[in-house]
Amino acid sequence: MQKHQQLKSSLFKLAQADGMPGAETTAAEVAKGELEKFMQVEKDVLGNVVGKIGGKGPHILLDAHLDQIGLIVTAIDEKGFIRFDRCGGADVRVLPAHEVLVWGEKTLYGLVCSMPPHLTKAESAGKAKPADELAIDVGMDKKSLSKIVKPGDRISLKGPQGELLGGRVFSPTLDDRAGVASVLRCLEILKDKEHGCRLTVLFSTQEETSGSGAKVASYKAEADEAIAVDVSFACAPGLLKEKCADLGGGTMVGVAPTLDRGMSKDLINLAQRENIPYQVEVMGGRTGTNADSIQNSGKGLKMALLSLPLRNMHTAVEVADLEDIESTARLMAAYILERGQENA
Amino acid sequence: MLKKIKDLCQIPAVSGGEEKVRAYLIKKIEGKADHEVDALGNLIVYKKGKKAAKNKVMLAAHMDEIGLIINLINDEGFLKFIKVGGIDTAVLLGRSVEIGDKAVKGVIGVKPIHLLKEEEKHTFPEDGELYIDIGAKSREDALKHVSLGDLAVLESQPTEFGTSLLKARALDDRAGCALLLHMIEQESQYDLTFAFTVQEEVGLRGAKTAAWALEPDYALVVEATTAADIAGVEAEKEVCSLGKGAVVSFMDRATVYDREMYKKAFELAEKHGIKIQPKAAVAGGNDAGAIHSAGGGAKTLAISLPCRYLHSASSTIDKNDLEEVYKLIVKLGEYYAND
The missing domain is CATH 3.40.630.10 (Zn peptidases)
Structure with a gap:
């Protein structure tokens, strides 16, 4: 196009x-x-x-x-995972395993934690977790992460931009x-x-x-x-x-x-x-x-x-x-x- | 090694459509070892060592990955699909995909949150409600670009992040393929046989015929396995952890592993200073299920890379674990070839 x-x-x-x-x-x-x-x-x-x-x-x-719409850091847990809530109307159903950017002192790449199907229990299948039960993995420990990321820092959903058929675009x-x-x-x-x-x-x-x-x-x-x-x-x-x-x-x-x-x-x-x-x-x-x-x-x-x-x-x-x-x-x-x- | 993994993870190869991964491997292997491709598409590689082996040791990794297969194109030009392998809807919703040989771009649609009823906000749509939008305005328009039966993968760029992590699609089991490829490229003490298998994610289909034909005495399955060392999971339920080395299975949903081999792995790891951990759960399954019981049977062990977010486009390993898994499979290979 x-x-x-x-x-x-x-x-x-x-x-x-x-x-x-x-x-x-x-x-x-x-x-x-x-x-x-x-x-x-x-x-x-x-x-x-x-x-x-x-x-x-x-x-x-x-x-x-x-x-x-985005997410907002609420806390960093003992294992170094970022806890968050929604900042605007994000759909929690799309979050598991989603790529994100955490906008701290530096911008960090991260992934929303998700449990693979091999380990999920039948009773939790089909149900999305609320934002406050999810976490973000940036591959760092609590001590080094706490120097870069603070409560209140914003998080964006990351995804590629691209072109579909007929002049339609996604981003x-x-x-x-x-x-x-x-x-x-x-x-x-x-x-x-x-x-x-x-x-x-x-x-x-x-x-x-x-x-x-x-x-x-x-x-x-x-x-x-x-x-x-x-x-x-x-x-x-x-x-x-x-x-x-x-x-x-x-x-x-x-x-x-x-x-x-x-x-x-x-x-x-x-x-x-x-x-x-x-x-x-x-x-x-x-x-x-x-x-x-x-x-x-x-x-x-x-x-x-x-x-x-x-x-x-x-x-x-x-x-x-x-x-x-x-x-x-x-x-x-x-x-x-x-x-x-x-x-x- | 890292480059090989990244290259391999970017090649689309949903179960039944592994040819591009196989071609990549053959290109790398040519001149270094003999190979053949069987009727199902398994790539078998015969690596000559310095010495003949006393026992036939087969090392296996699967080439295929989970994905989608297009099964309907509706009048409005939207594509319906069937999941190939075990995939949660959560990791599909709102993601971009590439379909077929021409890598046609599409996105998996999501009903906007504003229009959801309260209970729908926390409930995933049924599989039958999922669809891909390629921007087509009609069925006819879509058919110019895609066909029924086309395979699709989630779009995902390999990304290094944090202290030592690597995220990529299809680490399960391209990481295993890369480790075995690396092993084939080095000198070997003994003759070894390698099987790069097809259709693992749809029922360990390729491994069965490969093992039947090769009749190994011992088999080492090299995999990526579920690490649940994530937020909110108690230590005893983590299964295995990133950065803690090679994961060795005693039992999963497909195999009860050879007890002596399990113990030998820990013994060799200790002797050679290799980081090792048990897969501390009876969960999942891999090609070992087919291999240990094929033909007259083979003593089998699975050695895995701990991997978070398996079966999503964001599977993640610790780069430091690669070396540990590599050292362990080399030592196990040498040991069983000459035992």
């Missing part, structure tokens, strides 16, 4: 840098470097990466979150680096175009735990309206049709009581007019994304949500379709151009 080579390499670069909730530094630096190609960028007190472009038109905030952390990539792609599309809008671009922290990053940054930005870009469920075996969208079927325009109905409608109309593939994602209340905290921050603003269909969410093999990242970027760009023209 030659079509989106640049998008793919940008996405893989963003996704390779780890950033767990409250410890997003590595991912933030990579995203900041990319964003600086388009605008002035600063980091705020919670580690949010915030870029700004001035303009006389409406003030639009674009958000994608930086952080990924850890596509939730939500795929969103970050689509915002950057949108800025690329807008680069040589006059739109007149004032833009705030927010790559936010701590979405997977509390949404605090987006809440604080959007309060300070005081935008008129905002579009959050996150991932949502792509259809796969075992999922109900009404709970998922087609992978590769286009950007998902959110329609929900907490989202501005006018903005959702405008986005749908624009997608139709511009021939941008899209799907409608209907939710019954809050969205479970940063849209919830941004809409309600400070004096509030008009909120929209675009989602990217993603398979295997919260695992190290999240699957996305580059075409969906592209259509999300195109629709965002079209919206900004449209809003700028209305106010010209």
